[in-house]
Amino acid sequence: MSGVGGLDRPGAPAGPGAWDERSQEWLAAETDPWESRADTPPSPGRQPAAPHTTGRRQPPARRTGADPVKALLHRHRDLCARAVDPLEIAAGLEAHGVTDRTAARFLHRDVFSLAEEMYARVPRDAATPSGRPPFTAPRARADWALLTLLPGALCAAAVTGLHLTHGHARLIVAAAGCLAVALALRAAMARGPLAATDRTRPPLTRTCWLIAYALLGDGLLSAAATGGPDALPTGTTDGPWPLATTPVLALALSCAPAAWCAHLLAVRARRKLSASRALEDFATSARPLLLGTFTLYVCALTALLTLTATALNEPAAYPQTLTLGALLLLSRLLTTHGFTHAPALVLTATATAEATALCTLFASRLPGCAWLATPVQALIDTWGPGSIPTAACGAGALTLLLHATRTLTRASAYARQDQPW
Numbered sequence: 001m002s003g004v005g006g007l008d009r010p011g012a013p014a015g016p017g018a019w020d021e022r023s024q025e026w027l028a029a030e031t032d033p034w035e036s037r038a039d040t041p042p043s044p045g046r047q048p049a050a051p052h053t054t055g056r057r058q059p060p061a062r063r064t065g066a067d068p069v070k071a072l073l074h075r076h077r078d079l080c081a082r083a084v085d086p087l088e089i090a091a092g093l094e095a096h097g098v099t100d101r102t103a104a105r106f107l108h109r110d111v112f113s114l115a116e117e118m119y120a121r122v123p124r125d126a127a128t129p130s131g132r133p134p135f136t137a138p139r140a141r142a143d144w145a146l147l148t149l150l151p152g153a154l155c156a157a158a159v160t161g162l163h164l165t166h167g168h169a170r171l172i173v174a175a176a177g178c179l180a181v182a183l184a185l186r187a188a189m190a191r192g193p194l195a196a197t198d199r200t201r202p203p204l205t206r207t208c209w210l211i212a213y214a215l216l217g218d219g220l221l222s223a224a225a226t227g228g229p230d231a232l233p234t235g236t237t238d239g240p241w242p243l244a245t246t247p248v249l250a251l252a253l254s255c256a257p258a259a260w261c262a263h264l265l266a267v268r269a270r271r272k273l274s275a276s277r278a279l280e281d282f283a284t285s286a287r288p289l290l291l292g293t294f295t296l297y298v299c300a301l302t303a304l305l306t307l308t309a310t311a312l313n314e315p316a317a318y319p320q321t322l323t324l325g326a327l328l329l330l331s332r333l334l335t336t337h338g339f340t341h342a343p344a345l346v347l348t349a350t351a352t353a354e355a356t357a358l359c360t361l362f363a364s365r366l367p368g369c370a371w372l373a374t375p376v377q378a379l380i381d382t383w384g385p386g387s388i389p390t391a392a393c394g395a396g397a398l399t400l401l402l403h404a405t406r407t408l409t410r411a412s413a414y415a416r417q418d419q420p421w
Helices: 016-029 069-073 076-080 086-095 100-103 111-121 140-149 148-166 167-188 204-226 245-255 256-276 281-310 317-338 341-363 370-383 387-407
Strands: none
Touching: 016 256, 069 076, 069 111, 069 256, 069 370, 076 370, 086 111, 086 256, 100 370, 111 204, 111 387, 140 167, 140 281, 148 245, 148 256, 167 256, 204 317, 204 341, 204 370, 204 387, 245 256, 245 281, 256 281, 256 317, 281 341, 281 387, 317 341, 317 387, 341 370, 341 387
8 A cells, every 4th residue: 555554654563462552651651741851941831840859760640631642643644644535544544553442542433533533633734735636436447448458359369360370470470469468468557457556566577477377388288298299199280389379368358357346346445445434344344345356357257268268169278267367366456455565475486386397397307307297297197287277376366365355355455545547
C-alpha cells in the first residue's frame, strides 16, 4: 500500500500487541512538558509543577485529564496531514498495527471513530486543495479496458499464423508473435486495475518463464523422458518438440477477465470499507468477496480454455492451465495492492521446481546419475508430463490464496490514492 505505508515516522510498533503495550505508556506519560522541569517558569495561566523533593528525577505522574489521542497524532502527523479522507487514516493506522482493541485504549469504539477524530483535529487550509482525489472507488475506463483485449487478439493472430506457415516463415511468425504479445501484455499491465505501483517491480522474468514452460515445457519434458527429440513420433511439424498453443492462447485471452475481476474486487471492497465500522467487520465481508472474485476468474479461464481447445483441435490441458492462471492472477492482485514479497518468493519457487524437473532428466543421462530422474520419471509415468507444472503451480496458487485471504482483506490494501484509473 504505497499511499500510506511510508508516511509515518520511524519507530512504529511492529504489531497489534506492541500497540496495546505502548498505548498504556502513552496514556500514563502524556504530561505537560512544563511539569517535567522544575527550573523552567510556567506559561501565563498555568501553575508551576511541584518542586522535586530529592535530587533524583522522578517519573512523570499520571494525569487524569491527559489527551490519549495527542501522542497518536504526533506519531502519525504526516499521515493525518496528507490524508484526504478519514478512511485513509483508518487504513494507515490498520497498516501499522492499530486494531479496534487498541482504539478502545484511546477511548474510541473502533479504528474508524479514532480516524475521524484524528482527521478533524488536524488543521487544514481550506483554500489550498490537496491535489488528490477523495477516497472513492475507481471507475472503469475505456483505455485500459481495450488494452486488456489486445494480448488475446495478437496471440490469436500469432497462433493462426503458426498453423498457416511452415519452415523459416513459421519461425519468423513465432518470433514476431511472441514479441507482439509481450509488448501488448506490458501495455495492458501498465494501467488499469492490474497495474503495479511505481514503487513495486513485478517479477516479470519468472512470469515469462512460467508462460514459456506452458508453451514448450510439456513437449520438452516428454522428449527428455523418452530419450530426446529423436524419440518423438515421426511427422511432427512443430519442430524438435510439439508446442502447446492452447494454454498460452487461453491465458492471453483471460487478461481481460482478470482485469475486470480485479476492478470488481477494488470497487466492492472500497464500498464495504465505507460501510464498515470495525476492521473485523470489513475483513469478514471482504473474504467472501475475494474468494468469489477468484472463482469468477477461474470459471472464465475454464470457458476460454474450452473454446480455444475446440477451435484449435488440441488437448485442453485443464489442470496445468487453470493452476497457472490462478497463480498468475493471485500474484498480480497481491503485487497491485503493494504486497510483492510473497508473490516473488512463490513464483521463484514454482519456476525453480519446473526447471529442476527438466534438469534432473537431462542430468540423469550422465554416468552414475540415473537415480536423479527417479521422482520425476515416476510422476510422468503415473500422471503424465502435465503433473509437474500442475503440482508446482497448484502448490504456489494455494500458498498465495491463503496469503491473500490475510492481506487482501485488510483496509490498508484498498487505501491507495496514486492510481489514475
